Amino acid sequence: MLNLVLFGPPGAGKGTQSQKLIEKYQLVHLSTGDILRNEIANGTELGLEAKKLMDQGILVPDHVVIGMISNKLDSNKDAKGFIFDGFPRTVAQAEALDALLASKNTAISGMVALEVDDDELQKRLLLRGKDSGRPDDANPEIIRRRIDEYNSKTAPVASFYKEQGKYHSINGIGSIDAIFAEITKVIGNF
Template sequence: MVNIIMFGPPGSGKGTQSKLLQDKFNLIHLSTGDVCREEIKFATPEGLEAKRLIDGGNFFPDKLAYRIVEKFLDQHSDARGIVYDGIPRHIGQTDHFAEMLAERKGVVDLVIELKVEEEILIQRLLKRGESSGRPDDSGRDVILKRLRIYDDVTAPIADYYKTKGLYYALDGMGSLSEVFERIVALVEQTFSNQKLNIV
């Protein structure tokens, strides 16, 4: 199974690009946010626990995220590959994530970070907030706080994967199709000479 991590700041387009990658190469897109919402919707034990924590204004704990992701992996053990969007979210999750994959005879094969200028991110999120009504996209101050959290918490995982030779930074500026062409070129280059048979 191919394991690709896609990450980037809010507004970078990682979710949309992950879905396009899923369709292009017949992979599965694992968005931890979407999977968690599904668990809540169907009132699973994990979903009920997540809802209780969220409703109480509590931080979503790593252990619960791991349980939800492990459950998803076991349900899709025959998948050709998975694009991960939302895990690992911080440096403390990287080793445990690697262990989760190793237990299922897998490894991280490729890590892609989408790079976008901050002002472009802000404008994208403000526009999304107008159309979606999402409170976390509702104003410049809220967005700037989210971007600082990303810089402090999530961005450092790049250094971890650089040391393993798995990390690539890609230009996330331009149209949807232009960015996707860059991602496809990287994926094809990465896997063309390997027995993973993704391309």
């Protein structure tokens, strides 16, 4: 089973590369952002709480996210693997994910980190915000907060996977196909 953490700051291209990886490797996409947006669209209590936090650029509590991921894993027992897009975002989440996967007799195969500098991220997110309609992509102050949140809280997750020998860095600037080719080379070594 291929369980891949696709890692990088907001706007690094995780969503774009996820789609290509899903098609090539027939993985189930686990995007916490998509799961949360679905909860918001359905107007659930969790969705309303999550929307309030997301609109401020604040992370949703770990136990909520882990519970949603566990449900998604259980509902896809015959999957060839999973791609974790935008999760884990903290070392505590990485530890919880490892424990959750171990309880289901599997593990993370590797982490692929898309590296993109902060200025490029801001440009990409503002551009995406024009099309997506997402308020967190249209406001430069919220974008800056999201990038700062990533740099202070999420980037340390890379060290967690480095210690396990599962971390692989890819330059996230270039053509979509060139970046994808680099990612598939890395996956070929898992």
